[in-house]
Amino acid sequence: xxxxxxxxxxxxxxxxxxxxxxxxxxxxxxxxxxxxxxxxxxxxxxxxxxxxxxxxxxxxxxxxxxxxxxxxxxxxxxxxxxxxxxxxxxxxxxxxxxxxxxxxxxxxxxxxxxxxxxxxxxxxxxxxxxxxxxxxxxxxxxxxxxxxxxxxxxxxxxxxxxxxxxxxxxxxxxxxxxxxxxxxxxxxxxxxxxxxxxxxxxxxxxxxxxxxxxxxxxxxxxxxxxxxxxxxxxxxxxxxxxxxxxxxxxxxxxxxxxxxxxxxxxxxxxxxxxxxxxxxxxxxxxxxxxxxxxxxxxxxxxxxxxxxxxxxxxxxxxxxxxxxxxxxxxxxxxxxxxxxxxxxxxxxxxx
Amino acid sequence: xxxxxxxxxxxxxxxxxxxxxxxxxxxxxxxxxxxxxxxxxxxxxxxxxxxxxxxxxxxxxxxxxxxxxxxxxxxxxxxxxxxxxxxxxxxxxxxxxxxxxxxxxxxxxxxxxxxxxxxxxxxxxxxxxxxxxxxxxxxxxxxxxxxxxxxxxxxxxxxxxxxxxxxxxxxxxxxxxxxxxxxxxxxxxxxxxxxxxxxxxxxxxxxxxxxxxxxxxxxxxxxxxxxxxxxxxxxxxxxxxxxxxxxxxxxxxxxxxxxxxxxxxxxxxxxxxxxxxxxxxxxxxxxxxxxxxxxxxxxxxxxxxxxxxxxxxxxxxxxxxxxxxxxxxxxxxxxxxxxxxxxxxxxxxxxxxxxxxxxxxxxxxxxxxxxxxxxxxxxxxxxxxxxxxxxxxxxxxxxxxxxxxxxxxxxxxxxxxxxxxxxxxxxxxxxxxxxxxxxxxxxxxxxxxxxxxxxxxxxxxxxxxxxxxxxxxxxxxxxxxxxxxxxxxxxxxxxxxxxxxxxxxxxxxxxxxxxxxxxxxxxxxxxxxxxxxxxxxxxxxxxxxxxxxxxxxxxxxxxxxxxxxxxxxxxxxxxxxxxxxxxxxxxxxxxxxxxxxxxxxxxxxxxxxx
Ligand SMILES: Cc1ncc(C[n+]2csc(CCOP(=O)(O)OP(=O)(O)O)c2C)c(N)n1
Ligand code: SF4
Ligand SMILES: [Mg+2]
Numbered sequence: 001x002x003x004x005x006x007x008x009x010x011x012x013x014x015x016x017x018x019x020x021x022x023x024x025x026x027x028x029x030x031x032x033x034x035x036x037x038x039x040x041x042x043x044x045x046x047x048x049x050x051x052x053x054x055x056x057x058x059x060x061x062x063x064x065x066x067x068x069x070x071x072x073x074x075x076x077x078x079x080x081x082x083x084x085x086x087x088x089x090x091x092x093x094x095x096x097x098x099x100x101x102x103x104x105x106x107x108x109x110x111x112x113x114x115x116x117x118x119x120x121x122x123x124x125x126x127x128x129x130x131x132x133x134x135x136x137x138x139x140x141x142x143x144x145x146x147x148x149x150x151x152x153x154x155x156x157x158x159x160x161x162x163x164x165x166x167x168x169x170x171x172x173x174x175x176x177x178x179x180x181x182x183x184x185x186x187x188x189x190x191x192x193x194x195x196x197x198x199x200x201x202x203x204x205x206x207x208x209x210x211x212x213x214x215x216x217x218x219x220x221x222x223x224x225x226x227x228x229x230x231x232x233x234x235x236x237x238x239x240x241x242x243x244x245x246x247x248x249x250x251x252x253x254x255x256x257x258x259x260x261x262x263x264x265x266x267x268x269x270x271x272x273x274x275x276x277x278x279x280x281x282x283x284x285x286x287x288x289x290x291x292x293x294x295x296x297x298x299x300x301x302x303x304x305x306x307x308x309x310x311x312x313x314x315x316x317x318x319x320x321x322x323x324x325x326x327x328x329x330x331x332x333x334x335x336x337x338x339x340x341x342x343x344x345x346x347x348x349x350x351x
Numbered sequence: 352x353x354x355x356x357x358x359x360x361x362x363x364x365x366x367x368x369x370x371x372x373x374x375x376x377x378x379x380x381x382x383x384x385x386x387x388x389x390x391x392x393x394x395x396x397x398x399x400x401x402x403x404x405x406x407x408x409x410x411x412x413x414x415x416x417x418x419x420x421x422x423x424x425x426x427x428x429x430x431x432x433x434x435x436x437x438x439x440x441x442x443x444x445x446x447x448x449x450x451x452x453x454x455x456x457x458x459x460x461x462x463x464x465x466x467x468x469x470x471x472x473x474x475x476x477x478x479x480x481x482x483x484x485x486x487x488x489x490x491x492x493x494x495x496x497x498x499x500x501x502x503x504x505x506x507x508x509x510x511x512x513x514x515x516x517x518x519x520x521x522x523x524x525x526x527x528x529x530x531x532x533x534x535x536x537x538x539x540x541x542x543x544x545x546x547x548x549x550x551x552x553x554x555x556x557x558x559x560x561x562x563x564x565x566x567x568x569x570x571x572x573x574x575x576x577x578x579x580x581x582x583x584x585x586x587x588x589x590x591x592x593x594x595x596x597x598x599x600x601x602x603x604x605x606x607x608x609x610x611x612x613x614x615x616x617x618x619x620x621x622x623x624x625x626x627x628x629x630x631x632x633x634x635x636x637x638x639x640x641x642x643x644x645x646x647x648x649x650x651x652x653x654x655x656x657x658x659x660x661x662x663x664x665x666x667x668x669x670x671x672x673x674x675x676x677x678x679x680x681x682x683x684x685x686x687x688x689x690x691x692x693x694x695x696x697x698x699x700x701x702x703x704x705x706x707x708x709x710x711x712x713x714x715x716x717x718x719x720x721x722x723x724x725x726x727x728x729x730x731x732x733x734x735x736x737x738x739x740x741x742x743x744x745x746x747x748x749x750x751x752x753x754x755x756x757x758x759x760x761x762x763x764x765x766x767x768x769x770x771x772x773x774x775x776x777x778x779x780x781x782x783x784x785x786x787x788x789x790x791x792x793x794x795x796x797x798x799x800x801x802x803x804x805x806x807x808x809x810x811x812x813x814x815x816x817x818x819x820x821x822x823x824x825x826x827x828x829x830x831x832x833x834x835x836x837x838x839x840x841x842x843x844x845x846x847x848x849x850x851x852x853x854x855x856x857x858x859x860x861x862x863x864x865x866x867x868x869x870x871x872x873x874x875x876x877x878x879x880x881x882x883x884x885x886x887x888x889x890x891x892x893x894x895x896x897x898x899x900x901x902x903x904x905x906x907x908x909x910x911x912x913x914x915x916x917x918x919x920x921x922x923x924x925x926x927x928x929x930x931x932x933x934x935x936x937x938x939x940x941x942x943x944x945x946x947x948x949x950x951x952x953x954x955x956x957x958x959x960x961x
Contacts, residue, residue: 056804057804057807058801058802058803058804058807059801061645061800061801063641073809074809074821078804078807079804079807080804080807081798081799081800081801081802081806081807081808081809081810082807082808082809082810083641083644083671083809083810083811084809084810084811084812084813085637085640085667085812086663086664086667086812089633089634089637089663089664091634091637092585092629092633092634092635092637092638092641093637093638093640093641093644093664094641095585095627095634095637095638095641096583096585096627096637096638096639096640096641096642096643096644096645096649097641097642097644097645097800098641099582099583099625099627099638099641099642099647099649100582100583100625100641100642100643100644100645100646100647100649101645101646101647101799101800101801103801104645104800104801121630121631121634122630122633122634122637124630125629125630125634129627317625318625321622321625322619322620322621322622323621323622323623323624323625324621324622324623327645327646327647327801328582328583328623328624328625328647329582329642329645329646329647329799330646331580331582331623333579333580333648333766333768334580334765334766335580336580336581336582336607336623337577337578337579337580337760337766338577338578338606339760339762340759340760340761340762342606343574343578343758343759343760344757344759344760346574347564347757347758350564350565350566350570351389351390351564351565
């Protein structure tokens with residue numbers, strides 16, 4: 001699978017963002033995924049979100065595990081450093097990168113196999129540590145790259161292309177996150193860029209671990225009748241009652257629309273999130289009400305999407321650790337070395 | 352040795368063994384004795400032979416005193432301090448003929464245990480403590496200091512010096528200081544009153560340790576990481592490596608913590624380090640990869656089971672060329688093995704850790720001093736070669752206190768960060784490709800995340816070409832892995848050179864590594880007394896320096912002495928140094944205890960005679 005460079009011929013002058021960059025500057029190599037794969041739509045949303053955020057590509061570090069989903073970082077933001085790591089280990093590697101350089105905006109991309117089976121331990125602990133990063137699970141209910149085995153997110157009754165229907169209860173990353181003390185939990189659908197882009201932007205602004213579970217149909221292995229991760233199923237069963245607007249710190253807040261339980265949350269960096277038209281009894285900052293709401297809909301075979309839970313009050317890993325605001329990696333080593341006088345002095349402790 | 356010879360006066364040349372029950376506080380009393388001898392200027396070693404248990408099982412401590420500096424473990428015990436009734440039989444049985452046994456005669460000793468060739472010294476320690484101390488816990492703890500007092504008298508250790516050490520230790524706790532001093536006196540006075548003190552083997556002050564320190568390897572490793580400027584560490588607790596990170600954490604809290612004043616005048620602390628206790632060793636090494644990729648000096652410390660878990664990501668670091676430092680404080684395998692026993696059985700595991708064609712740089716320190724020096728070196732090597740570097744220590748080095756020359760730091764020392772491109776470098780380049788334009792050591796310059804977009808690249812553990820692009824083409828794939836092989840080979844000129852000691856006319860060569868050092872060097876002296884001149888070579892790094900091959904080829908008989916069952920160093924030498932396996936004879940000691948010279952001599956002589 002060679003990497004294919006995209007032709008860079010703009011058809012009409014493209015709009016630029018605050019940095020003077022066009023959306024093309026946030027793209028990457030040509031995708032080699034199957035035509036129609038949900039993952040490619042998520043790539044497009046990522047491109048859009050970071051372009052809209054006017055984030056310098058060099059400030060972004062994109063990491064992934066292994067899988068079709070984990071290949072995608074090469075398809076977006078070519079000016080960002082990237083790390084296509086090992087199956088299931090991205091969260092741990094991202095934790096180390098965050099430790100070394102907190103100035104980077106870390107964007108992790110993973111699959112449901114990568115995150116909910118082999119890498120579930122690392123995901124859980126990255127949530128627990130509240131490593132500041134955006135973590136996208138491109139959730140298709142199967143192992144795409146190894147040709148369609150059911151994954152741990154497959155719903156009961158889901159029929160793989162070959163073999164028996166699934167009888168084991170699925171792991172829902174949102175429920176996992178709620179129980180692990182996650183501070184930002186969202187679910188979206190790869191086919192819904194309009195919803196996903198603001199969620200991604202809010203996730204970048206979040207001061208901690210932002211988990212986004214994106215249902216992303218695998219057209220080759222899991223888009224048939226009987227699959228709850230198919231385009232058709234999600235379109236028919238999606239519940240989009242939790243609607244969120246993201247207003248970056250620079251802009252005036254105009255988007256606030258009142259309604260049932262409308263609610264505003266100011267993010268760590270000063271940007272503002274408005275939950276509008278949230279259903280009755282639903283409070284995106286209250287873990288219990290979020291859980292009850294999602295479970296209730298799940299019982300009816302419905303998939304709730306939106307920014308579902310948010311806690312901006314938590315401390316990130318670096319805040320807990322009292323690390324300086326600049327990158328540890330940038331401190332010159334000779335400045336970190338205590339030198340001979342200290343060592344000579346220390347030696348008296350070993351007499 | 353006959354009883355009479357054993358009872359001749361012998362100064363600064365003896366070994367004692369202390370048998371205790373673990374979890375009763377004996378370790379501090381035993382350490383105190385060793386420290387006192389060290390402070391008297393005499394070369395000494397202490398080996399803690401402890402169980403994998405928190406309380407109630409037998410544990411031993413051995414002290415070897417040797418004015419000539421032969422302080423490897425000795426199995427010839429002149430004095431057995433038998434404080435554990437569970438192991439009386441074994442302990443009394445292991446004293447050399449003509450030796451002494453010190454025991455608690457608060458209770459009578461089973462007549463079956465008596466030996467005509469051994470002198471029993473009974474002291475009613477338990478009774479003594481019962482009468483003199485009120486609290487139950489104190490009675491148990493002070494028994495240890497009481498027997499230490501007796502030993503101070505028996506060996507002629509400077510009692511004032513010991514009292515001074517206790518005063519230092521308990522400087523801030525008067526009550527404890529008082530009871531310790533009292534217990535010391537009780538034991539000491541009893542000995543002086545009842546026995547001929549000192550015994551024929553005894554200490555006398557020397558001036559051989561004034562420029563030395565008493566330190567364990569795990570502390571030295573942590574100091575090395577501190578001095579190398581490591582800032583990111585990921586780890587998971589495991590004996591015997593845990594103390595590396597405990598010490599690093601403590602050192603960082605002292606030397607890497609700054610107080611900063613906020614704009615509002617508030618005071619807070621800032622830590623120039625980030626130590627993460629991970630969820631497992633896979634995460635620990637993952638954190639190190641992430642940190643190393645992002646440009647921080649990053650490391651982990653672990654032992655065999657941890658290295659097994661880290662294998663996949665070590666291969667990722669090797670193939671993507673990320674600097675990683677891994678301290679492996681080896682313990683006895685396989686599997687859980689014997690967690691509190693020493694071994695050198697991870698040599699092959701570490702040399703080739705991970706699937707596919709992988710080869711790593713290994714450093715083999717012999718003691719805490721080399722551990723400190725090599726630790727600093729390991730961070731330079733990892734960044735110079737952009738690859739994992741293993742510090743292969745072992746439990747003996749890591750957890751025992753060693754007398755070694757003071758650690759020194761040269762403030763003019765510079766750090767080798769390896770080729771890293773800055774934004775300015777990138778500005779002057781037409782294009783950047785991660786693995787292109789390798790230097791003479793076959794290392795290509797890298798960029799760090801956060802650098803100019805021109806230097807951005809997608810690092811991947813999947814097949815890549817010399818430009819870092821995905822490939823499945825045979826020639827492109829091979830070009831990269833062939834360079835990695837050449838890069839590894841180039842490290843031979845950078846790892847610490849072997850230590851070689853020659854004797855006139857030697858036709859026998861003893862090749863060893865790591866903590867076998869003292870025992871094997873002593874063995875060459877003992878062999879010379881027996882008419883066998885043997886040269887000595889200690890391997891200190893892998894890939895192997897060419898001198899090692901020359902040494903093996905130039906001796907009629909070469910023994911490779913190591914602490915594992917399968918002769919792993921010998922195998923690695925045959926595979927990688929170009930010497931036939933059959934040109935080397937293995938001498939293997941893998942029961943889990945530190946090596947003694949006598950064992951080496953026996954193995955060599957037995958083989959030469961055969
Ligand atoms: C240690 C290890 N085991 C197994 C594999 C094989 N493998 C590659 S991708 C994959 C599953 C990917 O599934 P998912 O994360 O859901 O990604 P998708 O392809 O569905 O996007 C597996 C099992 C591997 N690369 N590494
Ligand atoms: S196999 Fe499925 S997940 Fe993989 S690229 Fe094709 S459609 Fe996407
Ligand atoms: Mg999947």
